[in-house]
Every structure is written in C-alpha cells, then in structure tokens.
Amino acid sequence: MELNKYGVSIFQRYSFAARPQLLPRRKLCLQAQASSPSRTQRIMESIPVNGEVGGAGGAYSYNALKRMDNLWSSICSASPVCGGTLGIFVATALSSRGLRVGIVEKAALQGREQEWNISRKELLELVEVGILTEDDIDRVTSATFNPNRCGFERKGEIWVNDILNLGVSPARLIEIMRKRFTFLGGAILEGCGVSNIFVYEDAAVLKLSDGKFLSSRLIIDAMGNFSPVVKQIRNGRQPDGVCLVVGSCCRGFKENCTSDVIFSSASVNTVGQSEVHYFWEAFPAGSGPLERTTYMFTYLFPEPGCPKLEELLEDYWELMPKYQGVSLEDLEVLRVIYGIFPTYRNSPLRAAFDRVLQFGDASGVQSPVSFGGFGSLTRHLGRLTDGIYEAVSNDFLDAQSLSLLNPYMPNLSASWLFQRAMSAKKQSNVSPDFINELLFANFQSMQKLGDPVLRPFLQDVIQFGPLVKTLGLVMLTRPLIIPSIFKKVGILVLFDWSGHFVMLGLYTFLSSFIDPLLRPFLDSFPAKTKYEWKQRLEAWKYGSGLDYKWSDSSEHDRRK
Structure with missing residues (x-):
C-alpha cells in the first residue's frame, strides 16, 4: 500500500464505484447495420480524428457520437458517468495560495482543439484571481471579432459588441495552466481512475485504479455534468431540463468577421416524437480566415422519444447552409461537434458529504440557458478560491460548512423560467412562432433600456432591476x-418563479444595504462565524447578480 497526502485532491475524469449499480442493456434505435449510412455518419467517417480529449466537445468521431447517443438514451431513465477538464483552474488558484494540491485525471490533462468563445471581460477575471496574465490572454486568443448579432428569424435583430467575441484555444490555455500549476508545486496524476472514496473524520482517502491510495483533506469534484458523485447525491434523478447541441467547424465561408450570439428559428420543428425549437450560434474560427464554427441547439425535457444527437445532426446538415447562406458542397468539414448539457432546478448542489465539494458544472452553478460552464467558472472562481482556502485552512470541511460555498442563488433559479419558455412542446393553444416572438420582444426591450440591462443578460447574469424594467x-x-x-409555461411554473423573483429582490436589498453595514465587522468575529457570514454576504452578492458591473466591460475593451 502506498499513501500520498494532499491538502486538496481534484478529480477531473475517472471511474467511480463507491455505490455499484447494474443498469439494463439498451438496444440502439438507430439501425445503422440494417440501413445505409446517414449523412452524419458519412461526413464524420471522412474526417481524420486526432487527439480526442475528455470534457464537453472534446470528442469528434462517429463512434464517440454513438456513445453519446447511448448516454442520452440512458438519461431518460438513469444517470451516466462522464468527466471534464476545468479543475486545473481552481487547482492552480489554490496552489497559488500555498495549498498542496493534486489532480487525478483518468485520461490526459489537455484542452480540446475546438475553441471556447468568451469575452475579454470574463478572461480578465482570471487575471484578477492571479492565475493568468494579460499577455497570456493575447497568447491563447485565436480570433477576435465584432459586431455580434442577436437575431430572430422573420422578426428582427440587434447588434452588440464584445459579447462572446473572442475565440480562445483550450489547448493553449490548459497548457499554460498546467505549467503554472506544476511550477507552483502541484502534482498531476494522469491515467489514474478512482475505484473508491472513503471519508473519515480527519481525511478523505481515495483508492486509485492501480491499487494505490491518496489521502486528502478535501476532495473537489470537477468532473462536470455527469459526475458519478453527483449521480449518487441526486440519487439517479432525471435532469429537469437538457440542452442538446450539435455543430461543426468548416472551411469555405467567405463572410467571416461577425458572430451570432443567438439566432432563433422562426418556428417549431418535429423530430421523431418530439417538438423542438432550434437556436443557432456562429463564430469565426481562429484556425483560418475562411473557417467558421456553427452550433445548433435546443432545449428539451428528457423523456422517451426525445430526438438523438444523430437525428439533430441530420437536421443540422439540411438547415445550416440556409442559415449561413452557403452550399454544403462548398464547405470542407473539419470537425463535428455535439454535446449533452443537463440542468437541475435544485442548483447549485449543496455538499452531501464531509470533505467533498462539487465545483464548476458538477455543482450546477452554470445558467440553465447556457451550454458550457467556462463563463460561470471565470465569474465564480475568485469567490470559490477564497472560500475553499479559508475552509481548508481552518478545517471547516464538514458538509454544512462546504454547502455555504454552493449556496442558493435566486438569480440562477429565476433563469429557469427562460429555459421553460424556450423549450418547445406540443400545445395547440400556443402559436408555433411564440418562442421567437417572445424572445424578440424581450431583446428589443432590453436594447431600448441600454447596456446596463442588456449586457448582464447576454452574459448569463440576471439582476433584479434590469429584470423588472x-x-x-x-x-x-x-x-x-x-x-x-x-x-x-403554466401557472405552477410561474408561481414557483415568482418566489425566486421575490428572493432576487430581497438578495438585491441585502447586498446593497445590509452587506456594507456588516462587512467591516467580519474581522472581529470568531473564525467560524467570520467564515459563515462571509459566505452569506457572497451569496447575497452573487445571488443577486451584483458581482457583475456592466461598466467594467466597456473599460476593459477600451484598454484592449
């Protein structure tokens, strides 16, 4: 037996067998063997596939797509196991505070080839935490583009600047973080699965797949949406909503200097047994001037009969050329992209065990209307780094204390109404054009009210004042x-939402008027009381969206 000791262990991708469960085998509904290959299969099998990695959007092959569709089928009746790669950011931040941190990664710790789209303002939040420099931002940015469109087919469009207008190379960014992490003394255990987790009064012990043991004061679960630890905490509960995403990166576009933050289709489509409303995003790719990434996504409630990713891709190949004004035959497909992003109303997820904390997508801190948690990671990383460091330093590692780091946030819960309103379902008493009409009415109103209202919403931050206006x-x-x-949406959903709306107003009041009265006295409190009240103040601030300052965006972009 070999026992290593770390202050913090961060899991990114691994097998987990603390509570084994046998799942029934499922038959594939897509009869690929009995019929001719789909267009999706032909396209994907013609593309060379190199360097697939873990995490959302990290795999591109047709076999990986089939595995993801099997996973999606199982979501309708059970929860799957998967992983992610964003734990390196919190690991580096904690190492910079002097904690000894180890990362356990079943595969290789590296970023995917497909770019992340984000604003400079959000990347500068990593600079404020101290794990990135502005020179690093320049090195990892592959593309910069403006303006950015919010379009609504047959209704109208509005244009904004500096929203999701950077294409960032995950491979370069993760490599910078990896080097910084190891320079600070962090350890990376690649190719290591975890078979068991044992939580004791003074430590959490991890049994690795090679039979070795790792002892840690705190485990951070950074495995993303399909964390097996989260599966155990949620007791196999189905997601309350799912965003299915498909897309591609192609070469051959001529007009390629603007982006679509969101483009809403005009009406509802029928796919299999389901009604779906398609939304689009499009961004210039940093790999070449004629290359462009387009995404098509839809919101669904997971239930039998939901469309598979391959079925959505079949629609994508038909609809994308019309959306982008280009012939598919004129494009060279470089990568095919797909993902499943489940969301739960009970989020963020409170800690269920001593010495185990969910982080990033595993915690459910991302907005239910966005797919991908990199933006929420940059927003919350400073708050969580401070809180985790204080919890570890003072041994506040019981479940109740750790739960204060993933608190109730009414602005996040209030976002559920938007996802429900953007989800299509068969309703004879609602116009098929309703979603498009509602979105255009809201965006048009926000544009009239100006940047203080529009910009936070476009970056997944709901605030009480702008929402009321x-x-x-x-x-x-x-x-x-x-x-x-x-x-x-129904009366019950609106009634539930009204409670979160009232709490959003309350948190705004508490953060605006009570926080300034209490914060100066924090240092006079006993350590445990100080920690608890600091996390409450942070919950008020982030739960009301008052951590977001819209004027900062203009200032940072001028500096750029």
Whole structure:
C-alpha cells in the first residue's frame, strides 16, 4: 500500500464505484447495420480524428457520437458517468495560495482543439484571481471579432459588441495552466481512475485504479455534468431540463468577421416524437480566415422519444447552409461537434458529504440557458478560491460548512423560467412562432433600456432591476403576449418563479444595504462565524447578480 497526502485532491475524469449499480442493456434505435449510412455518419467517417480529449466537445468521431447517443438514451431513465477538464483552474488558484494540491485525471490533462468563445471581460477575471496574465490572454486568443448579432428569424435583430467575441484555444490555455500549476508545486496524476472514496473524520482517502491510495483533506469534484458523485447525491434523478447541441467547424465561408450570439428559428420543428425549437450560434474560427464554427441547439425535457444527437445532426446538415447562406458542397468539414448539457432546478448542489465539494458544472452553478460552464467558472472562481482556502485552512470541511460555498442563488433559479419558455412542446393553444416572438420582444426591450440591462443578460447574469424594467416594458408594449406566456409555461411554473423573483429582490436589498453595514465587522468575529457570514454576504452578492458591473466591460475593451 502506498499513501500520498494532499491538502486538496481534484478529480477531473475517472471511474467511480463507491455505490455499484447494474443498469439494463439498451438496444440502439438507430439501425445503422440494417440501413445505409446517414449523412452524419458519412461526413464524420471522412474526417481524420486526432487527439480526442475528455470534457464537453472534446470528442469528434462517429463512434464517440454513438456513445453519446447511448448516454442520452440512458438519461431518460438513469444517470451516466462522464468527466471534464476545468479543475486545473481552481487547482492552480489554490496552489497559488500555498495549498498542496493534486489532480487525478483518468485520461490526459489537455484542452480540446475546438475553441471556447468568451469575452475579454470574463478572461480578465482570471487575471484578477492571479492565475493568468494579460499577455497570456493575447497568447491563447485565436480570433477576435465584432459586431455580434442577436437575431430572430422573420422578426428582427440587434447588434452588440464584445459579447462572446473572442475565440480562445483550450489547448493553449490548459497548457499554460498546467505549467503554472506544476511550477507552483502541484502534482498531476494522469491515467489514474478512482475505484473508491472513503471519508473519515480527519481525511478523505481515495483508492486509485492501480491499487494505490491518496489521502486528502478535501476532495473537489470537477468532473462536470455527469459526475458519478453527483449521480449518487441526486440519487439517479432525471435532469429537469437538457440542452442538446450539435455543430461543426468548416472551411469555405467567405463572410467571416461577425458572430451570432443567438439566432432563433422562426418556428417549431418535429423530430421523431418530439417538438423542438432550434437556436443557432456562429463564430469565426481562429484556425483560418475562411473557417467558421456553427452550433445548433435546443432545449428539451428528457423523456422517451426525445430526438438523438444523430437525428439533430441530420437536421443540422439540411438547415445550416440556409442559415449561413452557403452550399454544403462548398464547405470542407473539419470537425463535428455535439454535446449533452443537463440542468437541475435544485442548483447549485449543496455538499452531501464531509470533505467533498462539487465545483464548476458538477455543482450546477452554470445558467440553465447556457451550454458550457467556462463563463460561470471565470465569474465564480475568485469567490470559490477564497472560500475553499479559508475552509481548508481552518478545517471547516464538514458538509454544512462546504454547502455555504454552493449556496442558493435566486438569480440562477429565476433563469429557469427562460429555459421553460424556450423549450418547445406540443400545445395547440400556443402559436408555433411564440418562442421567437417572445424572445424578440424581450431583446428589443432590453436594447431600448441600454447596456446596463442588456449586457448582464447576454452574459448569463440576471439582476433584479434590469429584470423588472424589461418585464415592465414588455407588458406595456406587448400586452397581448402575456396570456400566451401563461399558456406556454403554466401557472405552477410561474408561481414557483415568482418566489425566486421575490428572493432576487430581497438578495438585491441585502447586498446593497445590509452587506456594507456588516462587512467591516467580519474581522472581529470568531473564525467560524467570520467564515459563515462571509459566505452569506457572497451569496447575497452573487445571488443577486451584483458581482457583475456592466461598466467594467466597456473599460476593459477600451484598454484592449
């Protein structure tokens, strides 16, 4: 037996067997053997595949797509096992504070080839934490583009600047983080699965797949949406909603200097037994001037009969050329992209065990209307780094203390109404064009109200004042849309949302007026009381969205 000791262990991708469960085998619905290959299969099998990695969007092969579709089928009745790669950021941040940190990674710790799209403002939050420099931002940025469109087919469009306008290379960014982490004394255990986790009064002990043991004061679960630890905590519960994403990176586009933050299709489509409403995003790729990445996504409730990713890709090949004004025959497909992003109303996820904390997508801290948690990671990393460091330093590692780091956030819960409103379902009493009409009405109102209202929303931050102004203006200018909203989402959903709306107002009041009165006295409190109240103040601030300062965006972009 070999026992290593770390202050913090961060899991990114591994097998987990603390509570084994046998799942029934499922038959594939797509009869690939009995019929001719789909267009998706032909396209994907013609593309060379190199360097597939873990995490969302890290695999590109057709076999990987089939595995993901099997995973999606199982979500409708059980929870799967998967992993992610963003734990290196919190690991580096904690190492910079002097903690000894180890990362356990079943595969190789590296970033995917496909770019992440983000704003400079969000990357500068990593600079503020101290794990990135502005020179690093320049090195990892592959593409910069403006303006950025929010379009609504047959309704209209608005244009904004500096929203998701950078293409960042995950491979370069993760490599910088990896070098910085090891320079700070961090250890990376690659090719190591974990078979068991044992939590004791004074430590958490991990049994690795090679039979060795790792002892740690705190385990950070950074395995993403399909963390097996989260599966155990949620007791196999189905997600409350799922965002399915498909797309590609292609070469052959001529007009390639602007992006689409969101483009909403005009009406609802029928795929199999389900009604779906398609949304689009499009970004210039940093790998070449004629290369462009386009995504098509939809929101669904997981249930039998939901479309598979391959079925969505078949629609994608038909619809993308019309959306982008190009012939598919004129494009060279470089990569095919797909992903499943489940969300739960009970989020962020409170700690269920002593010495185990969920981080990033595993914690559910990302917005239910976005797919991918890199933006939420940059936003919350400073808060979580401070809180984790204080918890480890003072041994506040019981489940109750750790739960204060993933608190209830009413602005996150309030976002659920938007996902429900953007999810299509068969309703004879609601127009097929309703989603498009509602979105355009909201975006048009936000544009009239200006940047302090529009910019936070576009970066997944809901604030009480801007939300009240937007809803008020929509009611005044489009009163006839209100009955359709009630029909679309239902009275019970609106009633539940109204409770979070009231709490959003309360958190805004507490952060604006009570926080300034209490914060100066924190240092006079006993250590445990100081920790608890600091996390409450942070919950008020982040739960009301008041951590986001819209004016910072303009200032940072001017500096750039």
